[in-house]
Amino acid sequence: MLQLSWNWDWGLSWAGDGSGTAADWGTAALTAIAVVGGVYLLLYRMQTARKHPDEPPIIASAVPYVGHLLGMAMQGGRYVKGIGLRNRDKPIFTLPVPGSRIYIVTDPSLAAAVQRASKTLSFTPLVPDIITRILGLDADTVAIVRRHLDPEPGAPRGVLADMHDMVYAYLGPGDALNDLSLAAARELARQVNAFTAASSLPETVDLLVWVRHFVTLGTAAFLYGEQNPLAARPELGLEDAFWDFDHGLGRLLMGVLPSLTARAPYRGREALAAALADYLADVDLDTAVSPIIQKRVAIMRAHGMSPAAAARCEVSFLFAGIVNTATTTFWVVLQIFARSELLACVRAELAGAVVDSEDGKRLQLDLDAVKTRCPTLLSVFRECLRVGSDNYSTRLVKTDTVLAGRHFLRAGSVVQVAGGVMHADPAIWGPDADDFDPERFVKLQGSSSSSSSASTTAGSGTDGGKPQQQQQHHQVHPAAFRAFGGGKTLCPGRHFATNEILAFVAMIVLGFDLDAADGGGEIAVPGKEDGVLPVHILEPKTAVNVRILVRDGREIVVV
Ligand code: HEM
Structure with a gap:
């Protein structure tokens, strides 16, 4: 017994x-x-x-409730992407997690429905918690940030709403965008020219580190002025601090004693925030920084934020301006230089976008021509975004919502549009969805649809469009291209980023030759590191070391 x-x-x-x-x-x-x-x-x-008969099908975890969270923590974005790709028959499904639901959307038309339902499905209520953890905001600032999220027309507006509208208006097509694009391209040209002038011998570099150095310092300069602390105070090591911050975002987001569990990103962020606070307190904002930063700081101060808190928030704009741009530029340069025929083709296209100066000593790069006369370059750029972006557009379900008249979403749950699943779906892109096809977007014919979600045209001056995949004779849904997100949170910097990246790639392709560092020859393209939180275009799994040779030593001038 x-x-x-x-x-x-x-x-x-x-x-x-x-x-x-x-x-x-x-x-x-x-x-x-x-x-x-x-x-x-x-x-x-x-x-x-199911909490409701129309709730999307549930994909249970072998470890009830916490299994999916563990999977995400251990495998990053790859975990949910894998589930999505194994369940292609389900346009939307439910992942049960403790006390809540995560609804994963993998179908473009449902993604568009999520974007349309912005009254009940909104990212904004999630923002205060996210930025509090990532930026380390104090209680007073958080209280300001929480005010009047998602205001109805005519209702009092909070700082996030004002900032959102200003940034979208400023970076939308128009003179301000053109001025900023020109300023960015000129700053990058200045840096490339300085590098060319200093390099007599071939240099071996880690391509990603090399590219992001230019983008980091260039972005800091055209946004915050030449005397910005990243450039003017090298002794603070702020460039490294910035990338430490970026590489530890996931840990900061966990919010568990970040000064201990996320030591490097925490220290990086604090160093950046302190240096920006000192800098912005000292300079004459009207003349030293770009107009968009003047407006950002003015909005934050008008809502009662302290100067130090406003400077801290600028770390997030620096992040938005640098990280995706640097990583995308890296992939575009790599994919082009890894294929000699493609390189020749892009150089031939760029020949139509440059002219020699009268004295023959300078190369004049015409920004508009790069955008309009280089279809292959543009296609490589878009293909790099498709292949490199596993991003999720996230929304909180504010009230019970029936999506597309069919799918019940429970209040308090979270909806995520899974960009990585859509970008890898053969039903959308064809049987070669897993391959990098430099000409994929040349083969896709744009139409003049005005949907703002697709951005496969990504900054070419028109939003959205329903490109037709000629080979497969079917259309790619505009919401299937997710690299810039979609709906109310569609990246406001997409036009600017496109201009900047194309200009920068043009400078590298025209000015340099790149070989594999280990004895020259073809450069191998590694896979992407997809086991992380996919908050931006993914980095390579392994470093790409290349030998850089100056091809055309002439100074580049952007016109
Ligand atoms: C290749 C370059 C870039 C990519 C791939 C990219 C991608 C994205 C994505 C995926 C989002 C979130 C969208 C969503 O949740 O639906 C976003 C948001 C944002 N991006 Fe970009 N971005 C790029 C460059 C830039 C640049 C250069 C700037 C500014 C100069 C910028 C400013 C922003 C801002 C301010 C937001 C937040 C928008 C909001 O919700 O209020 N981005 N971006």
Whole structure:
């Protein structure tokens, strides 16, 4: 006879009358297995129970409730992407998590429906918590940020709403965008010219590190002025601090004692915030920084933020301006230089976008011509974004919502549009969806649709469009291209980024030759590191070391 009891010294124990036989122990073990199995089955069944008959199908985790969270923590964006690709028959599905639901959308038309339902599905309520953790905001600033999120027309507006509208208006097509694009391209040209002038011998570099150095310093300069602390105070190591911050965003987001568990990103952020606060307190904002930064700082101050808090928030704009641009430029340069025929083709296209100066000493790069006369370059850019972006557009379900008249989404849950799944879906892009096709977007013919979600035209002056995939004779839904997100949070910097990246790639393609560092020859293209939180275009799994040779030593001038 065996009995289950609790013993304070030894914990849970089996008590017997001393006559326990092997059969008794076997029975006990079977009972224990049955109890554990029963509890497991109960939890498993509970997590698969739909909260509503029209709730999207539930994909249960083998470890009830917490399994998906563990999967995301251990495998990053690859985890949900894998589930999405294995369940292509489900345009939307539910991942049960403790106390909530995550609805994953993998179908472009449902993604468009999510974007349209912006009254009940909104990213904004999630922003205060996210930026508090990432930026380390103090309680007063958080209270300001929380005011009047998602205001109705005519209602009082909070700082996020004002900032959103200003940034979208400023970076939309028009003179301000053109001025900023020109300023950025000129700053990058200045840096490339300085590098060319200083380089007499071939240099071996890590291509990503080389590209992002230019983009980091260039962006800091055209946004915050030449005396910005990243450029003017090299002793602070702010460039490294910036990338430490970027590479530790996931840990900062966890918010568990960040000064200990996310030491490098925490210190990087604090160094950047302090240096920007000192700088912005000292300079004459009207003349030293670009107009968009003047407007950002003015909005934050008008809403009552302290100068130090406003400077801290600028770390996020620096992040938005640098990280995706640097990483995308890296991929575009790499993909072009890894294919000699493609390189020749892009150089031939760029010949139509440059002219020699009268004295023959300078190369004049025409920004507009780069955008309009280089279809292959533009296609490579878009293909790099398609292949490199596994991003998720995230929304909180504010009130119970029926999506597209069919799918019940419960209030308090989270919806995520899975860009990585859509970008890899053969049903959308054709059977070669896994391949990098430099001409994919040349083969896709744009139309003049005005949907703002697609951005496969990405900054060419028109939003959206329904490109037709000539080979497959079907259309790619405008919401299937997710690199810039979509709907109310569609990246406001997409036009600017396109201009800047195309100009910068043009300078590199025209000015340099790149070889594999290990003895020259073809440069290999590594896979992308997809086991991280996909907050931006993914980095390569391994470093790409190249030898840089100056091809055309002439100064580049942007016109
Ligand atoms: C290749 C370059 C870039 C890519 C791939 C990119 C991508 C994105 C993505 C995916 C989002 C979130 C969209 C969503 O959640 O639906 C976003 C938001 C944003 N991006 Fe970009 N971005 C790029 C460059 C830039 C640049 C250069 C700037 C500014 C100069 C910028 C400013 C912003 C801002 C301010 C937001 C937040 C918008 C909001 O919700 O209020 N981005 N970007």
